[in-house]
Amino acid sequence: MVRISETVRTRFGRSGVRTALAVLALFSLVTAVLAYLLPQRLAIALTAAVLVAEAGVVVLVALRTYRGVRRAEEARQRPESVQGRSGPFRSVQLTDEQRRILKNWRARLFGGFSATAMRELRPVVTSASASPAYRLAVAEMVMDWYAAKEARSEDRDPLRFDIVITSHFALPGGTTSANAEEIRAYRKAGLTVGLLHHPVYHWDVARPIDQKILDLVDGEQVRLLDAADAAECDLMIVRFPPAVMRLLDDRPRITAARTVLVVNQTPYSFYGPEGGTSVAWDVRTVYENLTEWVGDHTWYAIGPVVRDALREHHADEMERVDLADAFWYESIDAAEWRRPGQRERDGGPFRIGRHSRDARLKWPDTADLVRACYPTEGDDYEVRILGGAEIPKEILGGLPANWVDHPFNSMPSRDFLADVDAMVYFISSEGAEAFGRAPLEAMAVGLPCVMEHRFEELFGDAAIYCSPEEVRGVLDRLRTDPAYYAEQAEKAVRYVREHFSHEAQLARVAGLGVDRLRTAAADGVVAA
Template sequence: MPRYLSLRRLFARWIEPPPSGVVEASNFRQGDTFSVDICIVTNCAFVGGNASTTVTELRAFTAAGLTAIIVHCPVKRSLWKRNWVAERFLPFMDKIVPADNVKYIKCQTLIARGPRMVMTPIFRNLMKRIDGERALFVVNNSAWSENGKPLFNWPALFRRVARIGVPHSNIYPISPIIREECRRVLSKSAGPDLLAPIDWPPAFKIEDFPFAPRTHLTAPVVIGRHGRDHDGKWLEDAEELRAAYPCRTDIVVKIMGGAETVKKRLGALPSNWVVEPFGTTGVGDYLSQLDVFVNFPARTRDEAFGRTIIEAVLSGLPVILPPAFEPTFGDLALYCEPHQVSGLIDRLVSDDHGRIHYINACRREAAERFGSHTLLKRLKTRDTDGTYSPTLDGGSQAFRRRMMGESAPETNVTA
């Protein structure tokens, strides 16, 4: 490396260090030519769901005896940011190679995750050096941020994928919400029909989330959620924010991941809030401290999926969400407006028998629908419509309607 470039990088690190949860890596996998079953290409600097999902897929494929690598394809143009990776990837650096180091890759299946990444010149040039038999382009975020800023262009994405030239290339939405957005936008423009018949949601290693439902809910009921702390993760309106996480003496609001945004919007944290940063405990340990999972992001945010929601379901927590999530999670959650959260929590406390039956059914459905074992099935699926929402048994549906304040016929529920 030229001396002037080394000095430039040192100066850049000093004025702009990696953000929280991201580090500068140096121990990438060595080599420039690879022959593997699965090649996952993504921007490894993305934290949160992207990192967790990519690692889960890597672990599942290798456990099944498939050879797999991850290609780190950054979206940042600054040279000193090229080696930034999310901390979640650090135990797997022997499987990660930078895009600039790739000379040639032969693979059976290419999984490219991240539409912004796919539109970069780095990715376009990388694809000239990848020979794949099949390509899956996973769209894991909306085309717009919560403030309306464009993140990518749907027609341009379809054109880019069509020009790449990999046989059997398709675009896979991460959820029904993103699929509907895609259809809505593309209905107004002509272009190649590359939309896959099934979604490609995140997969979960079920064993990472021990199922430990509360036998009884007693005061104080502990509610909360874990996630990054930024504007899009919290309701914009102060009164709605207070209502979604009620300030009551018999309720404790326990948050992991920070709540500075809440402080700004409310002036101060309510007295019943307890906030911890990430890293204080593991996700499983944190979820074991909750009675109910409550997640109300900004109304302007089109949440593509929400890994934390399935993590809560797998851990045995009833989940309360706004109705916008219903196309994705179906019967796995209870939906309401912010001002209805308090009453819904009271109804949950009053029916331990029905709640236990319901969350057992939710766990079974979530494991069957989103477990890491489904990845191998998805690789073999080409023509089946897999966009349906999770559906539970009649007793569980009746319980959901009662909890959400809807009229429902009496149904015998067996725990």
């Protein structure tokens, strides 16, 4: 019906249809008056003639409508029309901008934000200002969604999981790595895990779930949840606060004995003397949304930087929040990551490794600081970067000859770290590094890590802490003193095993009521 009515408006125009109806109505009224005034024989003849004429008009309108619908259907079925140039919208008359807009709305409509999308899309179908092709494409998209909704079974048996993780699983960086590592830990422990993908509404909702996550989904022990599911679990873990700034309209029914929010990002990207800048998420909005959805819940900061930011810069907003004293550290398979021993140098330069996103806040602020932390000349040191080096290139006016740049995701970080000798990790003075996944991975490999003092509470004696001016002296000692090198490498591995390993993560969730792990802890299988 939507296609037929749209085609009628397309073929005749809204005003044309109304005019035709008005003329027919007026003609009928005049005929009725004449039939009343004229003799009976003439009145009958006149009425018959009018009915024949009106029937003819109706037939013509129906015929033109049918032809219009057929043409629209044929155009929709033609291969070159179905995909067009940039998406699944049938009409070749759409502009590139209209295709882009429709792609975004389609992603929201089918990606869990249907109520919000429908409020915007329904008026477009009857809009006089939108082009007929655009209105038809919107109408077909809405019809596709209704068809998909009807085909999806809403009467499903509840699913039972040990843990449900709700997060934005399409992010390319640390959040996805942390989620994937936890899922691996739970799988190895025999736990069942449900995954609810919760994208950020204002971002690219069409971005697919990261392959790291999909590789862990087997449909049995680890399952993806959709809006029609009902699930019960001992623990629901919500990671990445920006995702719940706007809740999904279409959510599965999840009943959790306990829910935690892992705060793995500060509300502002930068914190300076005058407060925060560049808002990432809002404390009150996240708290109210999550409370409306799951009720009482507990927040866990991922490390000291996040905890301090919440307490020092957001104290008023945190009044109602239950913030745990313990941290929700990221985890890693310590046994899998550790390399057998130090890399064979064969007389070559000492390799300094660094991997992170190529972002301004991930690097020291000035050229002098960059040179102090990362040697830019000489034969003793080589700086290897994984993740891109456009920022230091801009700061230094070019990359030094002893630097090697590997683009983001050009190799697994474990392979990259296994081929260097130490990690040096210094960032912008205004950067609020929530955790530091990169140095954690380096420590798990067995690399000595040289870092600034702000990370000391998080990593303890696992790293060497100093100012930028002291970095070169630390590196010289690591390069020339094998015993000192081995001692620091062992400290790093031990600290990771005690605080950031899969075993440490399992003990954490066991303490939060995951029954299967509590039983294992009681039997001495998992450390409590």
